[in-house]
Amino acid sequence: MSPQELYLDLLIRCVSNVVYGDPSISPWHDGKFSRKRRERGEDWPQQAHTMIGLKRLYNLRDLCLRTIDEGIPGDFIETGVWRGGACILMRGVLASRGDRSRKVWAADSFQGLPPPDAAKYPRDAGYNFHDFPQLAISLEQVQSNFAAYGLLDEQVRFVKGWFRDTLSTIPAECFAVIRLDGDLYESTIQALDALYPSAETRFIFPELLDEGLEPHHVREVWLFGAERADTFVDIAGVLALKIRALREHRSQLGPWDPAPMLRAWARRQGARRRLRAAEAFRRMVLVD
Numbered sequence: 001m002s003p004q005e006l007y008l009d010l011l012i013r014c015v016s017n018v019v020y021g022d023p024s025i026s027p028w029h030d031g032k033f034s035r036k037r038r039e040r041g042e043d044w045p046q047q048a049h050t051m052i053g054l055k056r057l058y059n060l061r062d063l064c065l066r067t068i069d070e071g072i073p074g075d076f077i078e079t080g081v082w083r084g085g086a087c088i089l090m091r092g093v094l095a096s097r098g099d100r101s102r103k104v105w106a107a108d109s110f111q112g113l114p115p116p117d118a119a120k121y122p123r124d125a126g127y128n129f130h131d132f133p134q135l136a137i138s139l140e141q142v143q144s145n146f147a148a149y150g151l152l153d154e155q156v157r158f159v160k161g162w163f164r165d166t167l168s169t170i171p172a173e174c175f176a177v178i179r180l181d182g183d184l185y186e187s188t189i190q191a192l193d194a195l196y197p198s199a200e201t202r203f204i205f206p207e208l209l210d211e212g213l214e215p216h217h218v219r220e221v222w223l224f225g226a227e228r229a230d231t232f233v234d235i236a237g238v239l240a241l242k243i244r245a246l247r248e249h250r251s252q253l254g255p256w257d258p259a260p261m262l263r264a265w266a267r268r269q270g271a272r273r274r275l276r277a278a279e280a281f282r283r284m285v286l287v288d
Contacts, residue, residue: 004096011092011149012057015085017048025134044134049145050085052181060086060179064093067176074176077105079163079191082135084142086179091151100155105170107159107191112136113183114162123185123228123282163187167194189284192221222281229280232269236276239266 001009013019021033024043037043041053064076076090087106094102112135116124129135139160146152159166163182167190180191222231235242243259266277
């Protein structure tokens with residue numbers, strides 16, 4: 001590994017605190033540190049600066065590096081930063097590449113989550129994240145966390161307030177990486193509405209603009225693996241094909257056969273809509 005790769009790997013291990021393995025403060029766990037849960041982002045760490053888990057952190061690192069290496073313009077932003085760990089990693093990526101042209105935007109209320117507006121956003125009914133003080137981290141604390149890594153500078157901008165009031169006012173020309181982590185449907189759709197226009201590809205392929213070709217506008221987003229799915233797709237006719245295609249990823253799967261897991265998962269999802277096999281999504285309409 002190069003020095004830059006080692007730095008980012010260590011940074012990921014530090015913001016997730018797998019180095020010391022602090023316990024979980026999640027009300028749904030026994031409090032003991034679990035490496036498996038920390039890898040998958042399934043606990044609320046007592047001390048770590050992020051709860052998104054190692055897998056998402058490494059994916060975020062790779063996406064940020066790709067925008068730099070491939071010359072994709074735009075800043076980085078996270079909506080819903082908690083203690084700031086993911087944004088700290090974003091800033092670390094810029095530092096590792098010596099990129100002084102981009103900014104990292106950390107958007108949060110810095111006072112926890114709002115109570116769900118079930119009348120306007122019925123998908124949020126029943127969520128009580130606003131009752132957990134563990135999720136309310138002040139702006140001053142997040143800034144202190146950045147400073148602890150030596151990454152608090154003019155390339156980091158903090159956006160304080162509810163997303164409906166703040167995100168559309170951010171003075172950024174475009175975004176290369178947008179990480180949404182607002183927990184509620186309301187927070188997610190507000191972030192998409194405000195930020196998606198800044199994530200178009202018009203600046204990536206200027207030659208297409210010269211030909212009069214404008215970027216395609218995505219009308220819908222289907223969120224795979226959402227807890228409250230509302231759209232089910234019958235995959236009984238293509239499940240065998242999907243399994244064969246996945247088996248071709250031998251370098252990633254090794255000797256493991258994904259077929260039993262996929263068949264069982266598809267049956268469980270299908271049973272929710274009286275289908276033999278299905279995939280479940282949450283459908284979000286961006287453009288009516």
